[in-house]
Amino acid sequence: MSKTKKILNIPTSALVVLVGPAGSGKTTFANGHFRATEVLSSDFFRGMVSDDEGDQDATADAFALLQLALEKRLSRGRLCVVDATNAQAEHRAHLVKTANAFQRQAVAMVLETPLAICIERAGKRVGRIVKPEVICRQAKEVAPLLDEDLLGEGFAGVFRLAAGEQVEIRRTK
Numbered sequence: 001m002s003k004t005k006k007i008l009n010i011p012t013s014a015l016v017v018l019v020g021p022a023g024s025g026k027t028t029f030a031n032g033h034f035r036a037t038e039v040l041s042s043d044f045f046r047g048m049v050s051d052d053e054g055d056q057d058a059t060a061d062a063f064a065l066l067q068l069a070l071e072k073r074l075s076r077g078r079l080c081v082v083d084a085t086n087a088q089a090e091h092r093a094h095l096v097k098t099a100n101a102f103q104r105q106a107v108a109m110v111l112e113t114p115l116a117i118c119i120e121r122a123g124k125r126v127g128r129i130v131k132p133e134v135i136c137r138q139a140k141e142v143a144p145l146l147d148e149d150l151l152g153e154g155f156a157g158v159f160r161l162a163a164g165e166q167v168e169i170r171r172t173k
Contacts, residue, residue: 005166008159010107012171013077015070015099017155019086019145020111021138022130023118025163029111030083033169040066040073042084043128054128067098074102079171087141089153096154105156113163115139 010016016034018026030039043053045066050058066082073080086092092108099106118139122130147158161167 003166005168006161007168007170008109009170009172010079011105012079012173013074013104014079014156015074015095015104015106016079016081017086017092017095017106017108018081018083018111019092019108019142019150020113021085021087021115021118021135021142023120023122023135024111024113025121026083026085026111029109029161029167030081033167034079034081038073038079039081039083040069042066042082044083045069070095070098071102074099074104077104085138085142087138092150092153092155100154106154107157107159108150108155109159109161110142110145110150111161111163117163 018030020026027041027043030041042059042062045062046055046058047053048065049061052058066084070080070082082095084091086095096106115136118135119132122132122135147160150158
């Protein structure tokens, strides 16, 4: 029996904010559904500034570079997908504010992956270790988020994606 795909309509000039703990599948989802040029990954930018995607000491510089790329893409009306945990409200608020500054819609995509799977996936990563207690903290920040909370933060839409769910992205004007 084949599963039907969930259709997600995303404006072509939107900011898509992925939300989920480490190991929830954000990067895999982003890489499978968006162009490489559209995905702004905090890990990638950590690697860009320090040659080590796991270097947490490089986070401030990485996010400064991510922010610059985000602003340049939004100013050109290009789709942007921010691939980071985005578990904290203040981080999401900054992203929504940036989208609004360029008169672009911000859309949240919450990856609802069971904690045990997140920890298992993170444990299999090579070269970048995220401790289980960090993943637990991130999951506790994300789990209580309701659609109403995210809409109240200024997101134009909220999509929830279950682990393994089949999704098709459709770009809209």
